[in-house]
Amino acid sequence: MKLTRTLAAALVMTSILSVPAFAQKPGQTLIANEALSSAEPAPASFDPNSKNADVPQSIVIAANPIIAIDAGHGGSDPGGVGNGLYEKNLTLDIANRAKSYITTNYPASVVMTRSSDVDVSLASRTNIANNAGATFFVSMHINAFSDASANGLETWYYPGSTNGLNLATDVYNKLKASYTTLRGVKSADFYVLHYTNMPAALGETGFISNATDASKLNTTTFRQSLATQYSQGMHLYYWGN
Numbered sequence: 001m002k003l004t005r006t007l008a009a010a011l012v013m014t015s016i017l018s019v020p021a022f023a024q025k026p027g028q029t030l031i032a033n034e035a036l037s038s039a040e041p042a043p044a045s046f047d048p049n050s051k052n053a054d055v056p057q058s059i060v061i062a063a064n065p066i067i068a069i070d071a072g073h074g075g076s077d078p079g080g081v082g083n084g085l086y087e088k089n090l091t092l093d094i095a096n097r098a099k100s101y102i103t104t105n106y107p108a109s110v111v112m113t114r115s116s117d118v119d120v121s122l123a124s125r126t127n128i129a130n131n132a133g134a135t136f137f138v139s140m141h142i143n144a145f146s147d148a149s150a151n152g153l154e155t156w157y158y159p160g161s162t163n164g165l166n167l168a169t170d171v172y173n174k175l176k177a178s179y180t181t182l183r184g185v186k187s188a189d190f191y192v193l194h195y196t197n198m199p200a201a202l203g204e205t206g207f208i209s210n211a212t213d214a215s216k217l218n219t220t221t222f223r224q225s226l227a228t229q230y231s232q233g234m235h236l237y238y239w240g241n
C-alpha cells in the first residue's frame with residue numbers, strides 16, 4: 001500500500017512521531033520513518049569502499065559469524081509512539097529475544113548496539129558493528145504513519161548492495177508468516193545501512209500507529225515469533241537454509 005502524505009496528515013504526524021531526521025517530504029509516498037545518512041556525520045570506523053566491494057558473502061563465509069543486532073531508538077528517542085506503545089521498547093525486546101535465540105541455536109556470536117533503554121547515536125551504532133568486525137548487521141524497527149490504516153511488514157537495504165538485498169529478502173521471507181499485509185523489500189539511504197561496513201538490513205515489523213498491528217506487538221508471544229523469524233531469516237541468509 002502506498003500512501004500520499006497530505007498537509008493535514010503532516011499535522012497529525014507531528015503528534016505521533018518524534019524522530020528528528022524524518023525521512024519523508026510532503027508529496028512523497030510513504031517511506032519508513034528512520035534517519036537518513038545525512039542525520040549525523042560519518043562514523044570514524046566507516047570504510048567508504050566497503051559498500052562497493054559487495055563480495056558475495058558465501059565466498060567469505062566464516063564458521064562462526066558475528067551478527068550485529070541494532071535495536072532501534074532508545075533512551076530519550078522513543079521512535080514511533082502510538083496505541084500506548086513506544087517503538088524503542090518493542091525493538092529492544094525483539095532484539096534481546098533474537099540474541100537469545102541465535103546464541104542458543106546457532107554457531108554465531110551476537111553484538112548488540114544496545115541492551116537496555118539508553119541513548120545510542122547513529123554513529124555509535126555503526127561504530128559498534130564496524131569495530132566488532134561484524135559479519136552482517138540487522139536493525140530492528142517498528143513503522144508509524146499518519147494514516148492509522150497503514151499496516152504490515154517491510155524490510156530495507158542499502159541501494160545497490162546485493163548482499164544487503166539478499167539479507168533483507170531472507171529476513172522478509174521468514175517474517176512474512178506473521179503478516180497479511182506484505183509491503184515489500186525496499187532500498188533507502190538510511191544511516192545505519194549506509195555506514196555499516198558489512199551487509200545490512202533494516203526491518204519494519206508492523207505499524208505502531210495501526211491498532212491491529214499494535215495489539216499484536218503488545219504481546220510477548222508475537223514479539224517472540226518476530227525474534228525467531230528474524231533469527232531464522234539470518235540463518236537462511238548465512239547458511240542457506
Ligand SMILES: [Zn+2]
Pocket residue numbers: 033034072073079080087141142
Ligand atoms: Zn524506527
